[in-house]
Amino acid sequence: xxxxxxxxxxxxxxxxxxxxxxxxxxxxxxxxxxxxxxxxxxxxxxxxxxxxxxxxxxxxxxxxxxxxxxxxxxxxxxxxxxxxxxxxxxxxxxxxxxxxxxxxxxxxxxxxxxxxxxxxxxxxxxxxxxxxxxxxxxxxxxxxxxxxxxxxxxxxxxxxxxxxxxxxxxxxxxxxxxxxxxxxxxxxxxxxxxxxxxxxxxxxxxxxxxxxxxxxxxxxxxxxxxxxxxxxxxxxxxxxxxxxxxxxxxxxxxxxxxxxxxxxxxxxxxxxxxxxxxxxxxxxxxxxxxxxxxxxxxxxxxxxxxxxxxxxxxxxxxxxxxxxxxxxxxxxxxxxxxxxxxxxxxxxxxxxxxxxxxxxxxxxxxxxxxxxxxxxxxxxx
Ligand SMILES: Cc1cc2nc3c(=O)[nH]c(=O)nc-3n(C[C@H](O)[C@H](O)[C@H](O)COP(=O)(O)OP(=O)(O)OC[C@H]3O[C@@H](n4cnc5c(N)ncnc54)[C@H](O)[C@@H]3O)c2cc1C
Numbered sequence: 001x002x003x004x005x006x007x008x009x010x011x012x013x014x015x016x017x018x019x020x021x022x023x024x025x026x027x028x029x030x031x032x033x034x035x036x037x038x039x040x041x042x043x044x045x046x047x048x049x050x051x052x053x054x055x056x057x058x059x060x061x062x063x064x065x066x067x068x069x070x071x072x073x074x075x076x077x078x079x080x081x082x083x084x085x086x087x088x089x090x091x092x093x094x095x096x097x098x099x100x101x102x103x104x105x106x107x108x109x110x111x112x113x114x115x116x117x118x119x120x121x122x123x124x125x126x127x128x129x130x131x132x133x134x135x136x137x138x139x140x141x142x143x144x145x146x147x148x149x150x151x152x153x154x155x156x157x158x159x160x161x162x163x164x165x166x167x168x169x170x171x172x173x174x175x176x177x178x179x180x181x182x183x184x185x186x187x188x189x190x191x192x193x194x195x196x197x198x199x200x201x202x203x204x205x206x207x208x209x210x211x212x213x214x215x216x217x218x219x220x221x222x223x224x225x226x227x228x229x230x231x232x233x234x235x236x237x238x239x240x241x242x243x244x245x246x247x248x249x250x251x252x253x254x255x256x257x258x259x260x261x262x263x264x265x266x267x268x269x270x271x272x273x274x275x276x277x278x279x280x281x282x283x284x285x286x287x288x289x290x291x292x293x294x295x296x297x298x299x300x301x302x303x304x305x306x307x308x309x310x311x312x313x314x315x316x317x318x319x320x321x322x323x324x325x326x327x328x329x330x331x332x333x334x335x336x337x338x339x340x341x342x343x344x345x346x347x348x349x350x351x352x353x354x355x356x357x358x359x360x361x362x363x364x365x366x367x368x369x370x371x372x373x374x375x376x377x378x379x380x381x
Contacts, residue, residue, distance in 0.1 A: 001059060005067050012070055016077040019050065030082030030254070032352040033206045036162045037087050037120050044086055044117055053115050054091045061099055061107065062115050068299040072248070079250030087159065090114035090121040094167040096238050097185065101226040110187070122190075124154040124168035124212060125235075131156075132369050134169070135179040135232065139214060141170040141186055146221055148172075148186060150194070150214040160197050160210035163190055173229045185231035188219035204355040205338070244296065244305060246364040247312025249289040255323040255357070256285050258348055259330070265343020268330045277326060284319045288312070307377035310370040317360040317367065324350075324357040 004012060023046055028035070037044070047053050055074045057063020066074060078085065095114045098106050113119040130136040139152025150170060160166065166188050173182030190197070194217030199207040226234045259278070268274045295309055328335040331350045340347025361367045375381040 004064055004070055007070075009069065009073060013073050013077060016074055017081070019052070020077060020081045020083050024081060024083050028084055031084050032349050032356065033204070034159060034208050035084060035086075036159070037117060040084055040086050041117075043084075047086075048116060054095065057091075057095060057099065057111075061095075061111050068302075069296070072244075072296050072299070075245060075248060076250065079248070079254065082254070087117060087120050087162070089123050089158070089167075090117070090119065092242075093123060093238075094121050094187070097167075097225055097234065100238065101185075101234055105222070106225065119165050120163045122157050122160040122163035122166050122210075122212075124157055124160075124166045126156045127153060128155055132366055135183065137169055137171060137183065139168065139170050140174075141172050141184065141219075143172075143221065144218075147218045148221060148224070150186075150188065150217040150219065152214050154212040154214075155209075156200075157197075157210045157212050158208060160190070160212050161199050161207065166190055166195075166212065167225075169231055169235060172231075176229070180232045182229050183232045184228050185225045185235055186219055187223040187225065188217060192217055194218065202355070203358070204352055242364065243309045244292075244299065244312065247292065247295075247309065247316050249285065249292050249316060251357075251360065252285045252288060252316050252319045252323060255320050255327075255353060256282060258353060259323050259327045261346055262327055262341070262343055262348040262350065263330050265346070265348075266330050274330070281319060281323050281326065284315070284322075288315045288319060291315070307373050310365075310373045310378075313364060314361075314367045314370050314374075317357075320360055321357045324354040328354050 007015065025043055028040060028043060044053070051062070052064060054061075054063035055066045056071055057065070059065040064074075077083075091114060095111060098110050102110070110119070114121070124139075125134060125137070127137050127139060130138065139150065139154060141148040141150045148170075150168075152170070154160075154166075154168065157166070168186055168188065169183050170186055171182055172184040176182035188195075194215045196213040196215070198211045198213070200209040200211065201207050202209065225231075259281075263269055263274065263278065269278070292312055295305060295312060298305060327348075327350045331337075331341060334341050335350060338351050340349045
């Protein structure tokens, strides 16, 4: 088995880039929607055969065992080539939790099924009234014999209509001092009589989110991960890498490249005011990338990131939004048209980029919440 960490960063990057460029299907590059599994299954099969589905997982569980520096390179290359992340909530979220807190039986049963995508996961955290203030969640799981009986509602559950399983935070104890206590982390099957999924159509006309209703749905007690009532600390424990990943420059860099192509095709660079505005966002992207490298270097040195990493997410998502707004302006009257706008022989999907940028300031911890973190933990306000 190759020890990827033994390669130099440049060698490793070349290896990843070579594989993506040779094998990733052209028609799936830079997808503007979240694909259902069937659409990307042929790519998943290739990635699985190569053993590259789970770059961050330890090799003993079928992952690549990448250290932080190599992991960042993997994700950078993925973004650069427009490789879709696939249906990766199993890989990114529930798998690492099972690896860290699950029993041996849970690891043996679930991990291979996550890697092969035999089980496709969705994340059931948010509820109406429990988003930023997640500990407010009310969906309950009550022990009944060998099962939990689940009642309540989740919302904004990405791709729940194309998932076989859901990992959820549920309330297992109503009588606790603090609302963060009494929350547990459980796994449940979607295909059962007590689970109803209703899709929500986004502004872009995609059905990407769902509401999920639980009405006496059941899951075996064996599907509790970690200790009962201790799910909160556990679910939070795994967010540290996510904090830099979500602030990586790829989003803004790709959008800037799109803006440049589109603006050139539309002759916008003839206008001095546009040139000035383009230079402003381009410099924001450069500055952000420099800051990102600083945090990435910290990770490479094995240091823990501080709360100041929240800056990255705020900066990249707001720059991303400004770039897509500028793209709409360049499009002029065509800016409201869904689908690719042709510049030469290249199609740029201006409106869908704009729509895609809107929720980026909300998911992964809303930017207002990130600002609260900075004000308290960094500035001491
Ligand atoms: C693209 C996308 C995918 C998602 N996928 C999933 C998923 O798969 N599973 C899942 O469980 N959830 C998912 N979510 C939900 C996401 O986690 C929540 O939207 C997020 O936590 C915000 O919660 P909310 O929508 O309830 O907004 P609220 O928390 O109600 O916030 C509304 C507004 O108030 C602001 N605000 C709230 N509290 C404060 C405060 N204390 N100080 C200052 N401002 C505040 C927020 O920043 C925001 O602007 C997804 C969301 C998006 C956009």
